[in-house]
Amino acid sequence: MTADLEITRLRESSGKGFEKVFAFLRERLLAGSLRPGDRLIPERDLAAQLGVSRPILREALRALTVLGVVEIRDRVGTIVRRPDPSVLNDFFTFAFAQQSDVIDDVMQARIAIECQAVRLAAERATVSDFEKLQQALARIVETIDDPDGGSAADFDFHRAVVHAGKSETLIVLHNSLSGILMRSHRSRRELLQAFDSMKTYLIEDHRRIFDAIVGRDPEYAEKVLREHFAIGDDFRRRAAIGESDARNAS
């Protein structure tokens, strides 16, 4: 509507076509003059205003799309969206597709996130969170002999912990790491079956974490969680070595 002045300015400032347009839109998005829900003006008009051709504009739009910032709806228009964390999954998938040895490293990030989250959880968790945690805990007990279900239950519990932390950022990050972790999670869990002592350890650890959160003890909560990871890591290290990669994705 009123955006022509600045656009003209932009036309000379930034670099080449795509870069220019992308930078322009980026700025608009970041500055907040384009907010989630807004609909951009038609591609043709926008392209004209920006002084580029439609294909170029579309490149920029598409770029923003993969970043989850906008959504191009066929025959409707381009609307601004609140960035969807699932984009990160995309990225991580690409990033870690080639190297499989980064799992341990990603694990460090997970530990970081969860340890912080569990602290927050101990402070902020609501009764509703308690319930969810308890349910997750129950499922862990139920599925202790089932690799698949157990893995899921385990993960759910940890996810519940992070959610109880009430930090959007931590939730996003944790969720983003999920993709990579998921892969290893199952295989890791499987070999836990070998050790029978693991079962009690698994249950006990989670229960203690739960108790710590309910008991509003951040310090202890983190401590237990950290130990939980350490012991798990230890078991894993002890058992698994030859991680064969069956990557024949049909």
Place this chain on the structure above:
Amino acid sequence: MTADLEITRLRESSGKGFEKVFAFLRERLLAGSLRPGDRLIPERDLAAQLGVSRPILREALRALTVLGVVEIRDRVGTIVRRPDPSVLNDFFTFAFAQQSDVIDDVMQARIAIECQAVRLAAERATVSDFEKLQQALARIVETIDDPDGGSAADFDFHRAVVHAGKSETLIVLHNSLSGILMRSHRSRRELLQAFDSMKTYLIEDHRRIFDAIVGRDPEYAEKVLREHFAIGDDFRRRAAIGESDARNAS
């Protein structure tokens, strides 16, 4: 015409043009048939083989570019790259830019990352890391009265800590959060100027963190760092209240 069995298959499988091409390339990238360093065939040829027009191909290529998977080099070609973590910066910037109240929340993530990193640093830091940390520490002392320089020095120190942790993932995440944090960092630091007691606290805290790392004491390192954040948060809370929102855009 007859040389492209898989391509032809793809042509019908996936959805529309862009989606199809993107999915195709994505698969190739993930499967590993396209590996970092490889150069794609010229756009014209590739477009022809995929049965789409060049603009569409470029949309897909550009999309992969923002994901950091490929790099389009002017007049050279499109080469596959190992995903660049800087992509995350893009995303996080977008994701957290719109809400200005998330700073505190992002801070939780920073704390999470750094606390984990400092632990690792205490275990893994090399002599080279020690030196960098010491230099950063020295700069903090030097620039204690300079808001700008001080902010940078402070940040450098923390960055050095994370790097000393030797976890690529943590480094990536920390770096990604930097963008958002940077904004607030300076203003936060400025108001620290008001409190004179802050200066000694700032120096002392960082020095203790440094000592903990050199002393190979993860537990203590995290403890100090956590307190460091807590105290900073406290000061901030005490000083700044009316965080005015400059939302004069639109």
Place this chain on the structure above:
DNA sequence: GTATGTATTCTGGTCTGACCAAGGTAAAAC
């Protein structure tokens, strides 16, 4: 034979203008 400089080719970067199909909408028909 080597080295240098030049011409040619290749490749991305961009533009123009066009066609299609389906969503939206308002006029037209009931």
Place this chain on the structure above:
DNA sequence: GTTTTACCTTGGTCAGACCAGAATACATAC
């Protein structure tokens, strides 16, 4: 007032063209 319908809008795509500079081949000079 409701339904139907025709039109316009909008994204999705294509085809072919031009440019500028990198890469390379080639020819020339030493």
